[in-house]
Structures are given as C-alpha cells and as structure tokens.
Amino acid sequence: MTPLRQNIARLSILISLIVLAIKYSAYYVSHSSALLADAIETILNVIAAIGTLWAVNIAAQPADENHPYGHGKAEYLWAIIEGILVVLTAIGIFLIACYDFLHPSSLKEPFIGVFLNAFAGMVNFIWARIMIIIGRKYDSQALLSAGAHVQSDVWASLALVIGVSLIPLLHWLWIDPLLSILVALNVLWTGFGMMRHSMKGLMDEAPAPELIEKVFKIITEKGEGALEAHDLRMRKVGALYFVEFHLVVDDHMSITEAHDICDHIESAIRKYLGSASIHIHVEPEKIAKEEHLSGHKHRNVLTLS
Known part of the structure; x- marks a missing residue:
C-alpha cells in the first residue's frame, strides 16, 4: 500500500x-x-x-x-x-x-x-x-x-x-x-x-465493454503470428486486473515463438491497464478445430490472421 x-x-x-x-x-x-x-x-x-x-x-x-x-x-x-x-x-x-x-x-x-x-x-x-x-x-x-x-x-x-x-x-x-x-x-x-x-x-462483474474492446484491440495489434484469440475473461479486484484468454497458434510453431507472442501481448496489456495478472492459454490450431467440430462454442472469437 x-x-x-x-x-x-x-x-x-x-x-x-x-x-x-x-x-x-x-x-x-x-x-x-x-x-x-x-x-x-x-x-x-x-x-x-x-x-x-x-x-x-x-x-x-x-x-x-x-x-x-x-x-x-x-x-x-x-x-x-x-x-x-x-x-x-x-x-x-x-x-x-x-x-x-x-x-x-x-x-x-x-x-x-x-x-x-x-x-x-x-x-x-x-x-x-x-x-x-x-x-x-x-x-x-x-x-x-x-x-x-x-x-x-x-x-x-x-x-x-x-x-x-x-x-x-x-x-x-x-x-x-x-x-x-x-x-x-x-x-x-x-x-x-x-x-x-x-x-x-x-461477484467479479466484468469491466466496462469499452475496456474489454480495448484489450481485444491490443491483442489484435500485438498478436502478430498467432491465428486466433477467444474466450477472453476479465475481472478487477481493487487496482489489480485479471485477464485470461486462449491464443490459437500454428501447429508447427515452436514454444519459443509462441512464448514471444504472449510476452508482446502481456507487455502491451499491462502498459494499458497498469497492475494486471494475465494468463494466456496457448492452443495448437488442430486442437482448436477439433474442439469446434465437437460442438464446443468459443466466446468472443477474434481472428488475428
């Protein structure tokens, strides 16, 4: 404090x-x-x-x-x-x-x-x-x-x-x-x-829609190399924001490359929000498609490329 x-x-x-x-x-x-x-x-x-x-x-x-x-x-x-x-x-x-x-x-x-x-x-x-x-x-x-x-x-x-x-x-x-x-x-x-x-x-009410849209925009701008982002969830406790979402990448992308993309996105989100705890779940494209075909509905899907 x-x-x-x-x-x-x-x-x-x-x-x-x-x-x-x-x-x-x-x-x-x-x-x-x-x-x-x-x-x-x-x-x-x-x-x-x-x-x-x-x-x-x-x-x-x-x-x-x-x-x-x-x-x-x-x-x-x-x-x-x-x-x-x-x-x-x-x-x-x-x-x-x-x-x-x-x-x-x-x-x-x-x-x-x-x-x-x-x-x-x-x-x-x-x-x-x-x-x-x-x-x-x-x-x-x-x-x-x-x-x-x-x-x-x-x-x-x-x-x-x-x-x-x-x-x-x-x-x-x-x-x-x-x-x-x-x-x-x-x-x-x-x-x-x-x-x-x-x-x-x-009750962990979601932040204002305008703020969520801004975070989506940051993911779009800084997520170059990834294919899609979905299931974005946000909440705020005091001055700390909690942000989590799924990031779909090419099946053949290396762990290092995916990690670098996540770092760029996290850095930009923290610069905008200030104090933030960010969790990004990286998914290969094949698994994301299998989930979609099995009937799993992704929320707020954002195509990056």
Missing part, C-alpha cells in the same frame, strides 16, 4: 472525530433533533474511517500461500459492512425523528448550532473530495466508499442548515423532526448504493 493511501485512511479517523465534536456541540447548544441526527450519522463516519484503514491495510498485502490472488477484496468486504452499518444508522435516526415528531420541543440557540454545523459541513466537503480523488487514482474501493459516504453527509448538512434556520423564523417546530427523517432517508439511500456498488466487485 502506498504511504499516501495509508496516511489518508489514518487522517480520516482524526477528521471524523473533529467533525463529530463540532456537530455534537451544534446539537448541545441548539437541542435540535435534526442536528442530533446529523451527529449520530457522524459517529458512523468515525467507525467507517477505522474500518477503511483496516481494509486498505489488508488489501495492500501481497499474495501469499493462502491467498494466491491477493487480498484486494478486503476493500469490497468492508464497503459492504459499512453499507449495512449505514442502513442500520438510518433506521435509528428515523425512529428518533418519529418520537420527536410526536413530542416537539422548542430550540435553544438554533443559529449558533447552524453555524457550527455549517462549519463541520465545509470540513467534510473538503475531506470527501480528497478521499474520492485519491480513491480514484489508486482504485481504492474503501476510500471511494468512505468519500461517497462523507459527501452524502455534506448535502444533508446543507439541508439542515437551511431548515433549522427557518424554525425560529417560522415557529414551525415540526420542521425539526421532518429534517431528521430526510437525513435518515439520505443515509439509507447512501447505504444501499454503497452495497450495490461493492457487490459488483465481490
């Missing part, structure tokens, strides 16, 4: 604790149930930050005897766990909001609370953008999920700043629990979105 990713994950814990302190102070001075809901959601951010540090540390460990394909799915696993925690938090906030809706109470110092919450929102916005940028650069699902989670918190904070400011002006006490319900719905939406996205990685 790069030191930058590690430092980002560690610093995320500190930022979350600072934001939690500010948001709880906002609730303490205002007695707003909506601001309390926002503070409760931030507690989850602290837990998520700790989990993110764990995930990126585990995912960065190299492949070993028990995990020959590496540990990259640790990030997807944590993103699923975080999504579940987010959903449970949303349910808790919703229950509190329902109680406050039935038992409304006046606010103490709403504008001071709003100011503190707005400041916490600004800190979260800056930090969310940093995590998302770093997460995209290093293909870190844990950082991307954490950044998306914090960013959703920013939009909730913005709505709360506007809504809570209106309460002392309009004297509508029901606005406060209503805002809490909206926060719960926003948190719930974020949680389901995080789980849906992470499930794609856990």
Whole structure:
C-alpha cells in the first residue's frame, strides 16, 4: 500500500472525530433533533474511517500461500459492512425523528448550532473530495466508499442548515423532526448504493465493454503470428486486473515463438491497464478445430490472421 493511501485512511479517523465534536456541540447548544441526527450519522463516519484503514491495510498485502490472488477484496468486504452499518444508522435516526415528531420541543440557540454545523459541513466537503480523488487514482474501493459516504453527509448538512434556520423564523417546530427523517432517508439511500456498488466487485462483474474492446484491440495489434484469440475473461479486484484468454497458434510453431507472442501481448496489456495478472492459454490450431467440430462454442472469437 502506498504511504499516501495509508496516511489518508489514518487522517480520516482524526477528521471524523473533529467533525463529530463540532456537530455534537451544534446539537448541545441548539437541542435540535435534526442536528442530533446529523451527529449520530457522524459517529458512523468515525467507525467507517477505522474500518477503511483496516481494509486498505489488508488489501495492500501481497499474495501469499493462502491467498494466491491477493487480498484486494478486503476493500469490497468492508464497503459492504459499512453499507449495512449505514442502513442500520438510518433506521435509528428515523425512529428518533418519529418520537420527536410526536413530542416537539422548542430550540435553544438554533443559529449558533447552524453555524457550527455549517462549519463541520465545509470540513467534510473538503475531506470527501480528497478521499474520492485519491480513491480514484489508486482504485481504492474503501476510500471511494468512505468519500461517497462523507459527501452524502455534506448535502444533508446543507439541508439542515437551511431548515433549522427557518424554525425560529417560522415557529414551525415540526420542521425539526421532518429534517431528521430526510437525513435518515439520505443515509439509507447512501447505504444501499454503497452495497450495490461493492457487490459488483465481490461477484467479479466484468469491466466496462469499452475496456474489454480495448484489450481485444491490443491483442489484435500485438498478436502478430498467432491465428486466433477467444474466450477472453476479465475481472478487477481493487487496482489489480485479471485477464485470461486462449491464443490459437500454428501447429508447427515452436514454444519459443509462441512464448514471444504472449510476452508482446502481456507487455502491451499491462502498459494499458497498469497492475494486471494475465494468463494466456496457448492452443495448437488442430486442437482448436477439433474442439469446434465437437460442438464446443468459443466466446468472443477474434481472428488475428
């Protein structure tokens, strides 16, 4: 794991604790149930930050005897766990909001609370953008999920700043629990979105068709001397791509010549994808034809010559 990713994950814990302190102070001075809901959601951010540090540390460990394909799915696993925690938090906030809706109470110092919450929102916005940028650069699902989670918190904070400011002006006490319900719905939406996205990685969903087409094009350009490529399969775990396909060569081609063609293809694919584990199954033309005549259907066949 790069030191930058590690430092980002560690610093995320500190930022979350600072934001939690500010948001709880906002609730303490205002007695707003909506601001309390926002503070409760931030507690989850602290837990998520700790989990993110764990995930990126585990995912960065190299492949070993028990995990020959590496540990990259640790990030997807944590993103699923975080999504579940987010959903449970949303349910808790919703229950509190329902109680406050039935038992409304006046606010103490709403504008001071709003100011503190707005400041916490600004800190979260800056930090969310940093995590998302770093997460995209290093293909870190844990950082991307954490950044998306914090960013959703920013939009909730913005709505709360506007809504809570209106309460002392309009004297509508029901606005406060209503805002809490909206926060719960926003948190719930974020949680389901995080789980849906992470499930794609856990289920080894294929990359975008455009990327697969680009890999096929590379095989065409660098596979000179081979006859055909087929059964291309790709998946991605963290920053690592897994690529495998069958390469058909002339029956009389030497092992050395076939090996050189594979080297050219692998080098070009790695140059395009970055970190990649590539497996090429070389087949003599005679065997490939026998498989075809026996009814074996090859997928995404690419003729090279």
